[in-house]
Amino acid sequence: MSLLQVAHRFERYFLSAHPVSLEHYRDAIAISQETLIRNLLQKDKSYSGATPNELIEELASPYYFNFEAQEWSQIQGQLAHIVSNSVVVHDPTCIAHLHCPPLIPAIAAELIIGATNQSMDSWDQSPCATVLEQKLTDWLCSTFGYGCNADGTFTSGGTQSNLMGLLLARDNYAKVHLNWQVQKEGLPPEATRFRILCSEVAHFTVRQGAALLGLGENAVVTVPADDNFCMRAADLEARLIELQNQNLLPIAIVGTAGTTDFGSIDPLTEIAQIAQKHDIWFHVDAAYGGALQLSNKHSTKLSGIEQADSITVDFHKLFYQPISCGAFLLKNRANFGLIRLNADYLNPEINEEQGIPDLVTKSIQTTRRFDALKLWLSLQVLGVEAFDEMVNTTIDLAQSAAQLIDGDRHFELANKNPAINAVVFRYFGDRPEAVDLEQINQQIPKQLMLMKKAVIAQTQVNKKTHLKFTLLNPLTQLEHLQSLLAEIKVLGQKLERDYPKQ
Numbered sequence: 001m002s003l004l005q006v007a008h009r010f011e012r013y014f015l016s017a018h019p020v021s022l023e024h025y026r027d028a029i030a031i032s033q034e035t036l037i038r039n040l041l042q043k044d045k046s047y048s049g050a051t052p053n054e055l056i057e058e059l060a061s062p063y064y065f066n067f068e069a070q071e072w073s074q075i076q077g078q079l080a081h082i083v084s085n086s087v088v089v090h091d092p093t094c095i096a097h098l099h100c101p102p103l104i105p106a107i108a109a110e111l112i113i114g115a116t117n118q119s120m121d122s123w124d125q126s127p128c129a130t131v132l133e134q135k136l137t138d139w140l141c142s143t144f145g146y147g148c149n150a151d152g153t154f155t156s157g158g159t160q161s162n163l164m165g166l167l168l169a170r171d172n173y174a175k176v177h178l179n180w181q182v183q184k185e186g187l188p189p190e191a192t193r194f195r196i197l198c199s200e201v202a203h204f205t206v207r208q209g210a211a212l213l214g215l216g217e218n219a220v221v222t223v224p225a226d227d228n229f230c231m232r233a234a235d236l237e238a239r240l241i242e243l244q245n246q247n248l249l250p251i252a253i254v255g256t257a258g259t260t261d262f263g264s265i266d267p268l269t270e271i272a273q274i275a276q277k278h279d280i281w282f283h284v285d286a287a288y289g290g291a292l293q294l295s296n297k298h299s300t301k302l303s304g305i306e307q308a309d310s311i312t313v314d315f316h317k318l319f320y321q322p323i324s325c326g327a328f329l330l331k332n333r334a335n336f337g338l339i340r341l342n343a344d345y346l347n348p349e350i351n352e353e354q355g356i357p358d359l360v361t362k363s364i365q366t367t368r369r370f371d372a373l374k375l376w377l378s379l380q381v382l383g384v385e386a387f388d389e390m391v392n393t394t395i396d397l398a399q400s401a402a403q404l405i406d407g408d409r410h411f412e413l414a415n416k417n418p419a420i421n422a423v424v425f426r427y428f429g430d431r432p433e434a435v436d437l438e439q440i441n442q443q444i445p446k447q448l449m450l451m452k453k454a455v456i457a458q459t460q461v462n463k464k465t466h467l468k469f470t471l472l473n474p475l476t477q478l479e480h481l482q483s484l485l486a487e488i489k490v491l492g493q494k495l496e497r498d499y500p501k502q
Contacts, residue, residue: 015115031072039084046094048085049452055085092476093454093484096445098260098288100472102322105381106374110322113370120368121360122346130357133372140313141329143293145306151333153362154326154372158287159205161312161328164364166196166209168310168330169252169281171338183338187214195243197221198254199231199266203285206254229262229415231255233270240278252281257302258289261459261468263420265289268304284308287326289420291318294387298395301419315375318391318472325371336362390474394421398471401481410489414461421471424461427492436499441465443495444488453487
């Protein structure tokens with residue numbers, strides 16, 4: 001077979017202007033679209049109810065893994081099964097996690113991102129995409145109150161962004177206080193004394209980041225939280241004095257703007273003042289709460305965030321972008337120099353002299369998707385005002401839901417005034433002293449999902465199992481929650497018979 005014949009054979013596999021390519025592209029898109037409409041968008045349940053074992057057994061069939069060439073029409077049944085057994089994130093009762101329904105413009109952007117396949121690690125692989133991402137990053141820095149010296153980079157989400165904040169904090173401390181370049185010389189001898197401070201309810205990625213950076217989880221020192229699950233600033237100051245007396249070296253303080261369970265926001269202004277007083281890097285994890293910056297009503301809850309040295313913000317939560325999409329913002333762009341690397345084949349130093357934009361020196365990733373397009377297109381189509389309205393709507397709903405739960409003797413509310421839109425509570429029942437409330441509350445989310453009623457979460461508060469509504473979806477109404485709470489009561493009463501106290 002000649003090279004020309006081979007090329008013609010491959011036309012159907014790749015997107016190009018060739019008529020055969022366009023025909024197969026249109027078929028693929030049409031079948032994918034129809035599969036979504038029939039098997040996801042027309043569902044009126046948050047989940048199909050299939051158990052883990054049922055899915056494992058179904059997908060064990062050779063029907064899914066023969067990997068012989070087939071027409072799109074032959075694969076449609078397999079696709080339908082996969083889609084129909086996905087959680088339906090737009091359903092009003094899919095309210096377990098920080099897992100949002102994606103905006104239509106962002107879904108459209110995903111198609112463009114996949115088709116153009118721009119790689120953000122060099123300008124010649126992503127010319128316009130590089131410039132647009134940088135401009136959008138500049139807008140984000142300004143939106144969060146940073147000045148003209150700020151910069152940032154798009155990331156896969158909070159885990160990567162928090163890691164970058166701790167990485168730069170570690171390397172900055174070594175450079176400024178120890179005259180040590182971690183990038184060149186590795187960890188300094190003093191690294192065993194490095195400490196990172198955060199709230200006792202901060203995200204687990206603070207500990208994870210400390211471990212990945214070679215400091216170990218034991219380098220993380222937790223600060224007590226108050227009754228609203230916010231860091232106690234006075235206790236932070238006390239912890240710093242304790243560390244100083246122990247000859248330990250605090251290199252970073254992490255404030256949280258939206259804890260995973262409660263949406264609690266630490267007193268950022270007070271923490272910033274303490275960090276400045278002690279000359280410690282201040283990082284804010286606003287993966288959850290960052291979208292409040294777009295709310296005229298609630299942005300004051302983030303007061304002080306502009307004083308942080310770095311900020312984590314996720315767009316696949318309250319900005320309603322498809323996974324994955326986040327950003328890491330840096331108050332002083334010069335600190336990106338701590339991780340800067342140049343490769344002759346990718347980003348030679350002469351590029352900077354010639355004014356060619358270069359994003360790879362600001363990221364711990366090399367190849368990156370053009371995820372900025374999703375957020376940009378969503379902002380272009382909806383406008384900032386729509387984000388303001390959506391954020392406000394979900395917070396109002398959470399507060400109404402909390403009042404509803406607090407007024408029902410069958411439930412016990414953990415957070416009476418949600419800071420954002422997470423509501424934590426537990427089924428308490430009629431006879432709490434006679435039944436195993438732990439088992440009952442553990443069973444409720446599992447059974448609701450398998451009964452096709454709802455997808456809700458569970459968590460631990462003071463070593464007791466609680467239920468959680470994470471109300472990110474602007475389509476969720478109070479009536480949906482009233483019906484769901486009624487379902488939970490019926491299920492709870494049934495489970496009371498199954499789980500008496502031993």
